[in-house]
Amino acid sequence: MAQRPETGTIGSMTSGLARAARRFGWGVGDQALSSLTNVALGILVARSLTVGDFGAFNLAFSTYLIGMSVARSIATQPLVIRYSACSNEEWRFGTASATGAGIAVGAVMGTGCILFGVVSGGPMGAAFVSLGWLMPGLLLQDCWRFAFFARGRGLAAFINDLLWAVVLFLVYGVLIVTNRSSIGWLVLGWGGAA
Secondary structure (H helix, E strand, O other), X not given: OOOOOOHHHHHHXXXXXXXXXXXXXXXXXXXXXXXXXXXXXXXHHHHHOOHXXXXXXXXXXXXXXXXXXXXXXXXXXXXXXXXXXXXXXHHHHHHHHHHHHHHHHXXXXXXXXXXHHHHHOHHHHHHHHHHHHHHHHHHHXXXXXXXXXXXXXXXXXXXXXXXXXXXXXXXXXXXXXXXXXXHHHHHHHHXXXX
C-alpha cells in the first residue's frame, strides 16, 4: 500500500515549483521586453533617418549583436553555467570576471569600430564611431542582465532592461523634439541609455 507523502514534503515541492515559475516568468518577461524594445527602436530609427542612414544604423546594430554574442560566449554563458548555484562570494567573483571580460571585448571591438568609422566617414563613419565609444558600456549592461539571472534575480534583470528602455525612449524623444535625429546622435542615444 502506497503511503501519502508528508505535508512538509508537499509544501516544499509547491514552494519549489512556485520559485521556478517566478524565475521562468521573469526570464520570459525580460526577453519579451528586450525584443519589443528592439522592434520599437527599429521603427523609430527607420522613421527618423533616410534609407541610407538607416542602413548604416543597422550595420552598427548588427556589429553590436556580434559583439554581444562574443561577450556572451566568453563571459556571460560561463557565468550562468558555473556560478548559478554557488555562494554569494563565488557569484561576486564570477560576476566581476564576466563583467571585466565583457568590458574587454567591448573595448577591443569598440576600438575597431572607431577605426573603421574614421576611415569610412559619412553616416557609416558617424554610426561606427559612436558605437565604438559605447560598446564597452553596452556589453557591460548585457553582462549584468545575465549576472542577475545567474543569481536567480530575474526581477532585477527585468528592471535593468526596463530602465534602459525608459531612458532610451526619453532620450530619443528629446533628440527628435530638438531636431537632432541624425545617425550619430541616435546611436549615441541608444548606447548611452544602456
